[in-house]
Amino acid sequence: MKEITILGSTGSIGVNTLDVISRHQDKFNVKALTANTSLDVFVTQCLQYKPEYAVMADEESASKLEEKLKKKSPDTSVLAGIDGLVKVAELNTVDYVMAAIVGAAGLLPTLAAAKAGKRVLLANKEALVMSGKLFMNTIAESDAELIPIDSEHNAIFQCIANTSNQGSNTIRSIMLTASGGPFLNTPINELPLKTPEQACKHPKWKMGRKISVDSATMMNKGLEVIEASWLFNIEPDLIDIVIHPQSIIHSLVEHKDGSVLAQLGNPDMRIPISFGLAWPERIETDVQRLDLFDIAQFDFRKPENDRFPCLKLARKAIKQGGTSSAILNAANEVAVNEFLNKKIMFTDIPKVIESVMNDVTHNNADSLDTILGDDSLARKRAIETIRNMGA
Numbered sequence: 569m570k571e572i573t574i575l576g577s578t579g580s581i582g583v584n585t586l587d588v589i590s591r592h593q594d595k596f597n598v599k600a601l602t603a604n605t606s607l608d609v610f611v612t613q614c615l616q617y618k619p620e621y622a623v624m625a626d627e628e629s630a631s632k633l634e635e636k637l638k639k640k641s642p643d644t645s646v647l648a649g650i651d652g653l654v655k656v657a658e659l660n661t662v663d664y665v666m667a668a669i670v671g672a673a674g675l676l677p678t679l680a681a682a683k684a685g686k687r688v689l690l691a692n693k694e695a696l697v698m699s700g701k702l703f704m705n706t707i708a709e710s711d712a713e714l715i716p717i718d719s720e721h722n723a724i725f726q727c728i729a730n731t732s733n734q735g736s737n738t739i740r741s742i743m744l745t746a747s748g749g750p751f752l753n754t755p756i757n758e759l760p761l762k763t764p765e766q767a768c769k770h771p772k773w774k775m776g777r778k779i780s781v782d783s784a785t786m787m788n789k790g791l792e793v794i795e796a797s798w799l800f801n802i803e804p805d806l807i808d809i810v811i812h813p814q815s816i817i818h819s820l821v822e823h824k825d826g827s828v829l830a831q832l833g834n835p836d837m838r839i840p841i842s843f844g845l846a847w848p849e850r851i852e853t854d855v856q857r858l859d860l861f862d863i864a865q866f867d868f869r870k871p872e873n874d875r876f877p878c879l880k881l882a883r884k885a886i887k888q889g890g891t892s893s894a895i896l897n898a899a900n901e902v903a904v905n906e907f908l909n910k911k912i913m914f915t916d917i918p919k920v921i922e923s924v925m926n927d928v929t930h931n932n933a934d935s936l937d938t939i940l941g942d943d944s945l946a947r948k949r950a951i952e953t954i955r956n957m958g959a
C-alpha cells in the first residue's frame with residue numbers, strides 16, 4: 569500500500585487524482601489532503617477519504633474546517649498555512665506526493681517532498697520553472713523519484729523510459745505538442761476583447777482557470793519548454809512546439825537513430841496521473857478508449873509569433889538563465905490574475921510580462937532566497953506596471 573499526500577486536492581488535477589485512487593484502494597491510501605480556500609469541496613473530500621491530515625493554506629478556512637470536522641472526522645488533524653503544507657509533503661509515512669498546487673504557492677511544499685526523497689508526481693510546473701537547477705539537484709541528492717504529470721512531459725517520459733543505454737542522451741529533439749487553445753483561429757485583431765470566460769473555455773481539456781488562460785496565451789507551452797529542458801536535460805533549442813489541435817498525440821521524441829516515438833491517448837489527465845502512481849506498472853483506468861477512425865485526421869502547424877508573443881518571452885527567459893524564468897513566471901501569474909479579475913485585457917498579459925522582464929534584473933538562481941526575492945520583486949513590478957497602464 570502506497571501512502572499519498574495530494575497537494576491541491578480540490579483542483580482539477582487533485583480531483584482527477586482522487587478519482588484514480590478511488591478505483592485502486594487496494595494499492596493507494598490518502599494520507600493527507602490540502603487546499604487553499606475551497607472549504608465545501610474540501611470538507612466533502614475529507615469526509616470521504618478520512619485523511620490523517622487536512623491542510624488549508626488559508627488560516628481562516630482552516631479554522632472553519634476544524635470546526636466542521638470536529639464531530640464527523642475527529643481523527644483528521646487540521647493544519648494551516650505553509651508550515652502545514654510542508655509538513656504533509658515530507659511526512660515519514662508518506663511515499664508519494666502529488667504536487668498539484670497551482671503556481672508559485674506550490675514551490676516550498678514540492679521542494680520539501682523532493683528533499684524528503686519522495687516520489688514526486690509533478691503537475692505544478694511553475695515550481696520547476698522557478699527553481700530549475702535547484703529543484704533537479706535536490707531530486708538527485710535525495711534520491712527522490714520525479715515523474716512528470718503534465719501530459720506532454722509524461723508522454724516524453726514514456727517515450728524515453730525504455731531506452732536503457734543513456735536515458736536523455738539518446739534524444740536528438742523533442743516535439744512538444746500544443747492544442748493551440750481557444751483562440752487558435754480567432755482573428756488577431758479580436759484578441760484584445762476576449763473575456764476570461766472565453767479564455768477559460770479550452771477546446772480539449774478541463775483545467776483550472778490559471779492554466780486555461782496560460783493555454784490561451786500559450787505561455788503554458790512556454791513554461792513547458794522550460795520544464796522539459798530541466799526534466800530531460802536538453803537544450804531548449806532542441807525542443808520544438810507543434811500545434812496539434814486534436815490533442816491526441818501528447819508529445820514526440822526523436823532519438824539519435826532516427827526513431828520518433830510518441831504517446832497517444834484521449835485528452836484525459838487520469839492517464840498521466842495513473843501512470844505516475846503505478847510506474848513502473850500500469851493500472852486500469854476508465855478513460856474513454858482511443859478510436860482512430862473516429863478522429864480520422866491529425867493536423868500539425870507551427871505557432872504564429874504575433875498571435876502567441878508569450879512563447880518568445882519564455883524562450884528569452886530560459887536563454888537568459890538564472891532567475892529569469894522565476895521573473896517570467898511571477899509576472900505571468902500576476903498578469904493572468906488581473907486578467908481574470910477583468911483589470912487588464914487579454915493582450916496586455918504579454919505586455920506586462922515583457923515590461924517586468926526588462927525592469928527586473930535576473931540573478932544567479934542557486935539559492936531559494938534569491939529565487940523567492942526575485943519572484944517577489946517581479947510581482948511588485950507587475951502590479952506597478954498594471955497600475956501605470958491605468959488599470
Ligand SMILES: NC(=O)c1ccc[n+]([C@@H]2O[C@H](COP(=O)([O-])OP(=O)(O)OC[C@H]3O[C@@H](n4cnc5c(N)ncnc54)[C@H](OP(=O)(O)O)[C@@H]3O)[C@@H](O)[C@H]2O)c1
Nearest residue numbers: 576578579580581604605606625669670673691692775776
Ligand atoms: N488541470 C490540468 O489538466 C493540468 C494539466 C497539466 C498541468 N497542470 C498543472 O497542475 C497544477 C494545478 O492545476 P489545476 O488545473 O489542477 O489548478 P486548479 O484547478 O486551479 O487547482 C489548484 C489547487 O491549488 C490550490 N491552491 C491554490 N492557491 C493556493 C495557495 N496559495 N496555497 C495552497 N494551495 C493553493 C487550490 O486550492 P483551492 O481550491 O482551495 O483554491 C487547488 O487545490 C498547475 O501547476 C497546472 O499548471 C494542470
